[in-house]
Amino acid sequence: MVLYLIKPDGQYAGRIEGTVGEILSQVPPDYNSTTLPPPRETDYWNGSDWVAIGPAPAYYMRFDYGKKKWVDTRKLEDVQKTKWEAIKTERNIYEFGGFEFKDHVFDSDYISQGRILAAVKYGQPTSWTTADNTDVELSAEDLQGLGEALANHINEAHSRSRKARKAIMEATTNDEVDAVLF
Structure with a gap:
């Protein structure tokens, strides 16, 4: 079995493989998981599906998974x-x-x-x-x-x-x- 880990903010965190018992023991308590693989590692989980964040609008932008939007990182x-x-x-x-x-x-x-x-x-x-x-x-x-x-x-x-x-x-x-x- 394969599970895809999801951080509390919806960000993809990785995948784990094994038996049901092995997998469940490896999932951190505040993480979610799904059997649906993310199309891209940058996508986020909205509770029922993966959502693409798309390319950065500018080189200085970073995607904030908690806010679900691109944010400006410049001073x-x-x-x-x-x-x-x-x-x-x-x-x-x-x-x-x-x-x-x-x-x-x-x-x-x-x-x-x-x-x-x-x-x-x-x-x-x-x-x-x-x-x-x-x-x-x-x-x-x-x-x-x-x-x-x-x-x-x-x-x-x-x-x-x-x-x-x-x-x-x-x-x-x-x-x-x-x-x-x-």
Whole structure:
């Protein structure tokens, strides 16, 4: 005879073989047992059948057999640090990914920011190549507006990341941290 042992939380604990007397003497008092083999050693017993837990939703998840669900094993501080790094990356992509001014998208990488600031300081009308390689004519007044639009774009990027960082640091659970968006 073969019996499959089940821990009190439903987790599969192993199998034992032998005569009825031998098997019954080996079953711990708080364990259950069944003659139905589990399809997978990770399955749990629900009282009448084995239930598959499926694959882990993420590498840091562990199945809690008592709760019958996957739980996050990460430390809050680690989740906060990782999330803040992701927010900074999103901020940089946004900041350096271009901005709109007068129905055109202008480049905003470091080099372009420097060129815009130099053109604003120079203050002379110029022809400017936009992000899609369209040439536009900009007056001295337009250049001033372009500089302001760039400054507002950069300020928005950093303002959004500061709000996200505040929410990350005030979060008390991993789920709250994961819910923070840039």
